[in-house]
Amino acid sequence: MVPPKSTATASAGQPQRLWHHLQGCVDWLLAGPRPQPDDIQNELLQQRTNKTRTVVVAILASLLIASIAAALTGAAWAYAWMLAELVLGGTRIYLLVKALARIKRDRRVAANITPVWAGLTSVILISAGCYQCVGSGILPLALMAGIGLANLVGGIASRNAGTPRYGILLICTLTLPFALATILSPIPFLFLIGLQTPVYTAGMIFLLLENHKILLDLHHSERNNRQMAHHDLLTGLPNRALNLKLFSELLAGPWPEPASAGSKLTVFCLDLDGFKGVNDRFGHAAGDAVLVAVADRLRASVRDADYVCRLGGDEFVILLPDITDGEAVDVARRIIARISEPFEFAPAARVGASIGLASAPRDGTTADELLSAADRAMYEAKRRGKGGFVIHTSCSEVVNLVPSADVHAGFAATAVADLADSAA
Numbered sequence: 001m002v003p004p005k006s007t008a009t010a011s012a013g014q015p016q017r018l019w020h021h022l023q024g025c026v027d028w029l030l031a032g033p034r035p036q037p038d039d040i041q042n043e044l045l046q047q048r049t050n051k052t053r054t055v056v057v058a059i060l061a062s063l064l065i066a067s068i069a070a071a072l073t074g075a076a077w078a079y080a081w082m083l084a085e086l087v088l089g090g091t092r093i094y095l096l097v098k099a100l101a102r103i104k105r106d107r108r109v110a111a112n113i114t115p116v117w118a119g120l121t122s123v124i125l126i127s128a129g130c131y132q133c134v135g136s137g138i139l140p141l142a143l144m145a146g147i148g149l150a151n152l153v154g155g156i157a158s159r160n161a162g163t164p165r166y167g168i169l170l171i172c173t174l175t176l177p178f179a180l181a182t183i184l185s186p187i188p189f190l191f192l193i194g195l196q197t198p199v200y201t202a203g204m205i206f207l208l209l210e211n212h213k214i215l216l217d218l219h220h221s222e223r224n225n226r227q228m229a230h231h232d233l234l235t236g237l238p239n240r241a242l243n244l245k246l247f248s249e250l251l252a253g254p255w256p257e258p259a260s261a262g263s264k265l266t267v268f269c270l271d272l273d274g275f276k277g278v279n280d281r282f283g284h285a286a287g288d289a290v291l292v293a294v295a296d297r298l299r300a301s302v303r304d305a306d307y308v309c310r311l312g313g314d315e316f317v318i319l320l321p322d323i324t325d326g327e328a329v330d331v332a333r334r335i336i337a338r339i340s341e342p343f344e345f346a347p348a349a350r351v352g353a354s355i356g357l358a359s360a361p362r363d364g365t366t367a368d369e370l371l372s373a374a375d376r377a378m379y380e381a382k383r384r385g386k387g388g389f390v391i392h393t394s395c396s397e398v399v400n401l402v403p404s405a406d407v408h409a410g411f412a413a414t415a416v417a418d419l420a421d422s423a424a
Contacts, residue, residue, distance in 0.1 A: 298338075
């Protein structure tokens with residue numbers, strides 16, 4: 001009898017739901033006590049994955065304990081433990097090599113289910129084996145198991161400083177069953193080790209959390225340093241250094257066909273008109289506020305794929321990948337219109353914008369060539385009356401959006417009028 005379609009669909013969806021729940025558990029285990037930005041979380045996961053020597057030493061240590069247990073007891077459980085360590089250890093090393101290759105290729109660590117559950121399975125196996133070592137009644141074997149667990153816990157606390165929840169789970173899984181086994185053991189005074197083990201476990205957990213805090217502070221400091229090195233402190237836009245890096249990334253890869261209407265990269269060189277007058281009349285604090293507002297307007301005027309950079313002063317560069325001339329012209333018009341609008345915090349502080357456009361490969365194929373071409377076009381726009389844009393190719397396609405020939409005089413007149421109105 002063929003099951004109903006709805007039943008078959010539900011049955012097929014059960015493994016997907018189970019996998020989704022397992023992935024959710026892994027995401028929670030690998031997250032820290034507080035949410036972190038994606039780049040910080042990726043660095044924490046990468047720090048854990050990169051510690052390959054710790055994993056290899058842990059696998060060898062657990063295999064050594066299993067081998068000695070098999071030699072001293074000759075029990076079936078010890079030989080099964082040794083065989084399981086060989087299989088599981090080899091699997092973990094294989095998964096680790098794959099994860100390292102993925103990091104090298106993608107520069108990103110995925111919170112994969114398989115390595116996490118493989119690590120937890122390995123810890124459960126070691127914990128069960130050490131429990132059996134204590135239960136064997138052989139004192140040297142019990143002591144060796146305790147020393148081996150202490151070494152493994154130290155490695156876990158170090159390797160999982162970036163993922164404290166997962167590290168705490170592994171530490172408790174290793175130590176607490178061993179503590180119970182020593183308390184129940186008939187070996188004289190061995191219960192004292194069991195009483196001490198929870199204190200040792202708590203100490204290692206506190207150490208793990210302290211290492212996590214230190215690691216977080218380190219990554220946040222590095223992130224802030226990168227932010228300061230590559231971004232303008234006033235506006236938050238990419239600075240000259242990051243601008244050159246973005247140029248390199250955007251010019252890499254395949255170029256469009258010669259007959260293509262789009263360009264590989266279009267560059268805007270933008271300079272504010274009337275900004276010096278704002279600084280002179282209203283002070284540098286007002287000038288800084290204007291620059292911040294202009295940066296926000298520029299971000300809002302371009303596409304998500306575009307980059308707005310501030311090179312210094314009132315000079316901005318905008319990078320527009322894979323765009324046609326018509327689309328670039330629309331963006332330039334939108335920018336000029338938005339920047340010329342009055343500012344709520346200082347309506348009398350009026351500025352405009354002159355823009356020069358250059359496109360790759362038509363006007364150059366390097367950052368220097370494109371910047372030079374766009375810069376020349378921008379100065380041509382200023383020469384023709386400001387408040388407009390010029391496309392570099394012909395240096396004749398200019399749109400003047402400021403009616404006055406002398407833009408500074410126009411801005412000054414507007415400022416005086418506004419001040420007179422406010423005084424009245």
